[in-house]
Amino acid sequence: MRDLTRQNLAAAGISSRPAPVRIVHLGLGAFHRAHQAWYTQRARDGWGIAAFTGRSPHAAETLAAQNGLYALVTRNADDDAVEIVTSISEAHDGADLAHLRELLSRPQVGVVTLTITEAGYRVDGQGALDLSDPDVQADIRALRTGPPSARDTAPRTPLGRLLSGLQARRTADGGPLAVVSCDNIPANGTISRRALTALAGEVDAGLCAWVSANVAFVSTSVDRITPAHTGEVPVVIEAGWHDEGTVVTEPFADWVLEGDFPAGRPAWENAGARFVDDICPWEDRKLWLLNGAHTILAVAGPARDKATVSDAFADPACRDLVEAFWAEAVRCLPDSVEHIDYRRQLAERFANARIVHRLDQIAAETTTKVRYRIVPIATRLRRQGDDAAACAAALTTWIRAVRVGIAAPDRESAAVRAAVSAADPVSALLSLVGADIDQDFISRVRSRLSATD
């Protein structure tokens, strides 16, 4: 078996020269490797990626030892296909700020992509930079003192590190670039712009003006189910490769982008990406139908002893909740957005038992997810005079799961605990996730809970 290196790849007759770095990526997780790196590889127009980890150097060390290479296993319901992805030219520890600054100073680097998780943006419930966050405060102090001289005084949040790189680009006159958020948050480009310009404003007015004039923020809807995965995959071994960085993903992939790229971009459309003038309907379709359904399965599944998406989706009670929610959610989408095929594909994707997607992975930060993925459907339908019964059923299931205790990290757990102990827990919990929820809807949820308790 051969180690996965560019030298061994060339010996196997596969083009292996690393493309020059023109993209910097923050958050070298499984999803980046299954999505943006795969699209960049398929664009085939010479854009190389320098990818930085977030919290630990582990993925960078693994990939650097393999010259950025890894195997991507595309797993459908019957079999696996393996391909070697070569578009990551360099992999680095996110703490290597000197290298990040050097890369971002280069005019030929024109795109920064982000998969830093929702928590990585350090924004509050209104989507504004959380200035009370101690890490944000520490980054502001570090950024105000100029170029970092030591690792322990350097910025640590992803946006703090990015801003340090942009300070260097401004000094080097590196020109404009695009920041492309690829995280599952509504209006991810707007959130990035607000948070980064607010951070820059805390550091220096000149830097803030430079960011506003030179950084284009692109909003995207990203879609490819890629669960966390560890261990060897037989199909990679059969292909003759020893790989420590294999990522397993599904066949489906989608990427919709809105925004400008002032320093150019790869021809991602060659790989199927779509560039649109208005991302909102596409983002709503994906966040509501896919991620909303995942959140419903994550709260409904455990009570029925289901541990994965496919197990829960095979359970008629869980599936009914999801199907009913889909039927309500699509009524809130504009006619211009296709949803019949998307739902049919979603049902197939969720049923793919060879993709082992654990519900406890999806359950993290459930409170925020319920707020953005389920409540907006309920409030829109209620305004139209609809009873929003499926949303009420989903929220009832969430409340039941919260009372038992969801075993996953949640930044809002203290507020959830306080609401559970309130005199009227149903009203308190629903108010926590939706300020606009009406009293009649709250009563309906209350009745559902008492009917099933």
Ligand SMILES: NC(=O)c1ccc[n+]([C@@H]2O[C@H](COP(=O)([O-])OP(=O)(O)OC[C@H]3O[C@@H](n4cnc5c(N)ncnc54)[C@H](O)[C@@H]3O)[C@@H](O)[C@H]2O)c1
């Ligand atoms: N996995 C998927 O199926 C999928 C699909 C669509 C979108 N996404 C988006 O991509 C994100 C990353 O998913 P993943 O599967 O690659 O996760 P992952 O855990 O494999 O990797 C996440 C990366 O972000 C970094 N990171 C995580 N939290 C951070 C924080 N608070 N601050 C700084 N860096 C942080 C990690 O160090 C790691 O490099 C998700 O949160 C989601 O928004 C994932």
Ligand SMILES: O=P(O)(O)OC[C@@H](O)[C@@H](O)[C@H](O)[C@H](O)CO
């Ligand atoms: O933590 P979340 O809920 O934002 O994401 C967990 C999964 O639902 C998500 O990663 C999906 O697999 C992905 O969004 C598919 O495109």
